[in-house]
Amino acid sequence: MTRRTVLQLFGPLLIGLPVLLGLDRAFPLPPAPQYSPIVLAADGSVLHAYLNPTQKWRIKTELCEITPVLRAAIIEKEDRYFYYHFGINPLAIAKAATRNVFKEGRTTGASTITMQVARLLEPKERTVANKLLEMLRALQLEAHYNKDEILQLYLNLIPYGGNVEGVKSAALLYFQQPPDYLSLAQTVTLAIIPNWPTGLVLGKHNAAILAERNRWLRRFGGQNLFPKQDIADALLEPLDVRRHAAPALAPHLARRLVQRFPGQAVIHSTLQRGKQTKAEDLTRNYVRRLHALGITNTAVLVVNNHTRAVEAYVGSADFGDAANQGQNDGVQAVRSPGSTLKPLLYALALDRGLLTPKQLLPDVPTNFHGYRPENFDKRCHGEVTVERALAYSLNIPAVSVLAELGVPTFTDKLSQAGFRRVARDAPHLGLSTILGGCGATLEELTNLYVALANGGQYAGLKWTTLPRAMTTPPPSPLPGGVGELALKTNNLEKKARLVPPLPLERGLGGEVTVGGQISLFSESAAFLTTDILAQLTRPDLPVGYETSRRLPKIAWKTGTSYGRRDAWSIGYNREYTIGVWVGNFSGHGAPTLTGSEVATPLLFDLFNALAYNSPNNWFLPPGSLDFRLVCAESGRPPGEHCPNQLIDYFLPGISSAQRCQHQREVLLAADGATVYCRTCAPAAGFRRELYPNLPPGVAAFREAQGLPYRRLPPHNPACQLVRGGPEMAPSIVSPLAGTDYVLNRGEGQQLLLSCTTDSEVRQVYWYVNDRFLRAARATERVFFRPRAGQMKISCADDHGRNTDIQITVMEL
CATH class of the missing domain: 1.10.3810.10 (Biosynthetic peptidoglycan transglycosylase-like)
Structure with missing residues (x-):
């Protein structure tokens, strides 16, 4: 075939093709049609359409x-x-x-x-x-x-x-x-x-x-x-049809996903349609019963622990309830978490060997450098085990543990667990953090408990999935859409084009969720914490064991914020974690708004409805845990004088091996009136006896409450040795150091002076601005009328040890 013949045959094609391409570029196809954004459930059904x-x-x-x-x-x-x-x-x-x-x-x-x-x-x-x-x-x-x-x-x-x-x-x-x-x-x-x-x-x-x-x-x-x-x-087939409202399940999450993926026509969520419907119905009906109590809203989050996929998301009881701000999203709202952070605190303390479940913690009025927390019921119990302190959600022991662990250590872990407000405010947070003195969302708290259910491993929640498999490839967009256009020439198919998939492994906040797991605490600490939270004898159980035994077994924790503005209840088993918040978006509190009384019943309703048939395979202790005998009086490994012993879990090589010293041997005078130290003990005429060796605060609490307590007799007055260092000096409980006190001049108000001391101290001496005020018994409460201005308060004991604090008094 000659060149001329080739040109005659293919010349028009060679000339025409550039012309067609030029016309196509000069007159492009119209913009792609604008679709209604829809959010699909995990099964592909439409949850919400816009x-x-x-x-x-x-x-x-x-x-x-x-x-x-x-x-x-x-x-x-x-x-x-x-x-x-x-x-x-x-x-x-x-x-x-x-x-x-x-x-x-x-x-x-x-x-x-x-x-x-x-x-x-x-x-x-x-x-x-x-x-x-x-x-x-x-x-x-x-x-x-x-x-x-x-x-x-x-x-x-x-x-x-x-x-x-x-x-x-x-x-x-x-x-x-x-x-x-x-x-x-x-x-x-x-x-x-x-x-x-x-x-x-x-x-x-x-x-x-x-x-x-x-x-x-x-x-x-x-x-x-x-x-x-x-x-x-x-x-x-009859034709009895009418127009229905567009699907409108999960409105809060749908809005969130559409905002997160603008321009996406179809968003495949992880929500399970049946669970979402049931959660919305239960929540709506439950809140209707609470309206008479001044409580108007709630939020619920259900997470599959195995996949970390969110399977139900209820941002409020009624999205259309404008009077009660129903369009607010309670899952994302930053609120005070109350006591819901305590499980993390105890898990971290267990991991660092500071605690074991049977170990005793002081639960007495305590001044933490000016901060004096109180238990929810305003009562103290002297000493309680770690498991009782967590199960009963006692505040004073929790603050004591946080003081020993360190606030920065705790807030760093919360930051790692995705608590954005805590990460932002960490430099300004103190001991009150453990009692709700920080900001957290239901999403963050629920995922923290997902980590407990997964042996301490944290990762972001999953909200979206890849589309289900299609029998044919997805269509290419029109010009202006995503992808590259290519003309079909010489019977060749156009270039393959892919619509970008939804980010399966990216959270709504942009955090990576898969392959980026963080170990917040060990599997052993997670198991011990879960074991405590699963106790059925807890006082906030909404119903008796006999009526709740058909429920799936769960571990759970409640929380109530200051002023009863937020009630929380978060529970989990091997299959699911469910978080519940109850309150008012306006921020107003209610007298009955507590986690145990208001949030926990809904939590159990949700578990009973959503996980009734789930296998009740409970968590098993990991191989890194072991048992040991501990003294029943302190929870520590037995010392010389520990006849009563019991079995407790511990982490070998990590848990403290400090021996129990709940009793100490003293050299008692023959008449029992005084005790001797090794320096002043006579050659004869004394006997050895065991006395309780309680922390000063616990001893003072027992005396103040009139509880049985065998107090150590005073030390030999002839002894000239000053016993104990500065750490044994009296601790001034009242007034609080660095505090401003405003008194009404016309009412003759007085300030209380009180302290805790070593068990050997019998008498203390109070000074105001370096001027002697009066002597008092170590446990005596002293009142005096102060003058306005800066004031130095001093307390010295009968062993010569002294403590000073500064306060400011103002009069109105």
């Missing part, structure tokens, strides 16, 4: 939702040669022209499905010139898209009257099913309406639609398009 930016319901129909029945009905009715032409059907055009010119038969426009897509993308007046433009656009569409993609565009753009466009929108709004779940009769119904969307309105013209539907069903039957029995069944 109007698109043009205020239309245009919900995207995926290729996998175009069933063979829908495809066959649409093509047979609209364009039976759809798969054989190149966007224009010359035979149909010739036939239509003949009919229109010679007035033979019904007037037709010969529009193919591709031409209709062109017209729907760019609506114009129906003229001959515009028809020619439609043809050119149809050719352009065929060059950019394959047939299935063009059919998908058509099904997403066809009108159904009003502001409803697209077959999926009509299926959901009228039949409450996606297209791939419709019957043959319903599918044919949706296929016939787009030809006359204003005259055949579902819910308004049902009788006319029924007649037209049956006419087409018989026609399809005559063409053997569908089995005869299917046609017969479809003809008998």
Whole structure:
């Protein structure tokens, strides 16, 4: 073949191709259609749908939702040669022209499905010139898209009257099913309406639609398009249909996801539809009963512990309740966490060997450098075990543990666990953090307990998943969308284009959630903490064991913020973690608003409903834990004088091995009136006896409460040795160091002086501004009337040890 022959054959193609490419670039296809954002459940069903930016319901129909029945009905009715032409059907055009010119038969426009897509993308007046433009656009569409993609565009753009466009929108709004779940009769119904969307309105013209539907069903039957029995069944199916509200489950999470993924037509969430529906119903009904108590809202989060996927999300009791700010999202709201952070504190202390479950902690009035916490019931218990302190959520022992652990250590762990407000405020937080003196969200707290259920391993929650598998690839977007356009030339398929997947492994705050696990504490500490939280004898159990034994076994913790503004209850087992917040978005408290009385009943209702059939496989102690005997009086390894012993868990190589010293041997004078130290003991005339060796605060508490306590006699007065260092000096409990006191001048108000001392101290001496005030018994409460101004308060004991503090007194 000569060069001339080649040029004659391929010259027009070589010249024409650049021209076509230039025209395509000069006159690009219209912008991609704007779809209604929808949020899907994990099973692919629609949870929530929104109007698109043009205020239309245009919900995207995926290729996998175009069933063979829908495809066959649409093509047979609209364009039976759809798969054989190149966007224009010359035979149909010739036939239509003949009919229109010679007035033979019904007037037709010969529009193919591709031409209709062109017209729907760019609506114009129906003229001959515009028809020619439609043809050119149809050719352009065929060059950019394959047939299935063009059919998908058509099904997403066809009108159904009003502001409803697209077959999926009509299926959901009228039949409450996606297209791939419709019957043959319903599918044919949706296929016939787009030809006359204003005259055949579902819910308004049902009788006319029924007649037209049956006419087409018989026609399809005559063409053997569908089995005869299917046609017969479809003809008998009634048409009792009306327009329904768009799906509106999980409104708070749906809004959050749509804001997180702007422009995304379909968002695949991790929510389980059944669990979400049940959680919303339980929450709404529960809050209705609380309205009489001045409590108007609640939030719930349900997490699958194995996958960390959020399976139910209730931001408020009623999204539409404007009077009570129902559109606020209680899952994200920053509130005071109350006592819900205590499990983390005790887990960290267990990990550092500071505590074991049976170890005793002081629960007495304590001054932590000016901070004096109180238990929720305003009562103290002297000494309590670690497991009792956590199970009963006692405040004073928790503050004591935090003081020993260190606030920075604790807040660093909270920052690692995704507590954003704590991370921001960490430099300013103090001991009150453990009692709710910080900000946290239900999302953060619930995920903290997910870490407890996963052996101390923390990772972000999962909110979205990749779309379910599709039988055909997703369609390419129109210009202006995502992806690259390429013309099909020489029968080559266009370049493969992928719609970016939803970020399966990225949280809503942008944090990486998979492959980025953080170990907050050990598996051993997680098990011990869980073991304590699962005790059924806890006082905040909402019902007795006999009536709750059918519930799934769970470990849980409650919390109540200062002023009873927030009530929390968070529980978990191996399968699920559920977090509950109850309160008012206005911030107003209520007398009955406590975690145990208000939040916990809803927690148990949710577990009973959502996890009733879940396997009750409970947590097993890890191999890194072991048992040891401890003294029943202190919870420490037995010393010389520990006859009463019991078994306790411990972490080998980590837990403290300090021996129990709850009793100490003293050298007692023959008459029992005094004791000797090693320095002043006589050669004879004394006996050895055991006395309680209680911390000074516990000893003072026992004496003040009149509890049985064998106090050590005073030391030998003839001894000249000053015993004990500065750490044994009296601790001034009242007044608080560095505090400003405002007194009413006319009422003659007085200040209280009190202290705690070593057990050997019998008498203390009080000084005000270095002037002697009076002597008192070590446990005596002293009152005096102060003067206004800076004031130095001093307390010395009978061993010569001294403590000073500074306060300011103002008078009104």
